[in-house]
Amino acid sequence: MRTVSRQQVFGSLAGLVALSCLPTVSHAASSSIGRLRLSDAEWRKRLSPEQFAVLRRAGTEEPFTSPLLNEHRQGAFACVACALDLFDSATKFDSHTGWPSFFRARRGAVSERRDTSLPGEPRTEVRCARCDGHLGHVFTDGPAPTGLRYCMNGVALTFHPR
Secondary structure, X not given: XXXXXXXXXXXXXXXXXHHHHOOOOOOXXXXXXXXXXXOHHHHHHHOOHHHHHHHOOOOOOOOOOOHHHXXXXXXXXXXXXXXXXXXXXHHEEOXXXXXXXXXXXXXXXXXXXXXXXXXXXXXXXXXXXXXXXXXXEEEOOXXXXXXXXXXXXXXXXXXXXX
């Protein structure tokens, strides 16, 4: 896979076109993050039906239903399936989309790949680096300093206050 910097990709319209053609974008997980692989039966025992639908079947929760939308304490947002810390509360912002949103993921905590499930609207899917659970999508319309909006399903997250 060819690697390009954010400046190269977003510096021109040609870069945006190139981004939509990339098959997979991946942030390599840190070697200290152990992988968690379970069968569907084991995941069903660990997760609620809604969590299973989102994390294991790439579903989407209804907007404005997550209690994490109103979570403003200091702490970490972690994967509900494997407890890996994904986002620091300092990176959370109100995107007015109905889902918890962040402008930066913790280094090595997520992987990304191209999602073409919506015809004519390619997106970048975000997955947990430890358990490969579907978390949501990342978009390039977020605030400074990254310009990114990690739009996450609240049902896929849990909050750990500091």
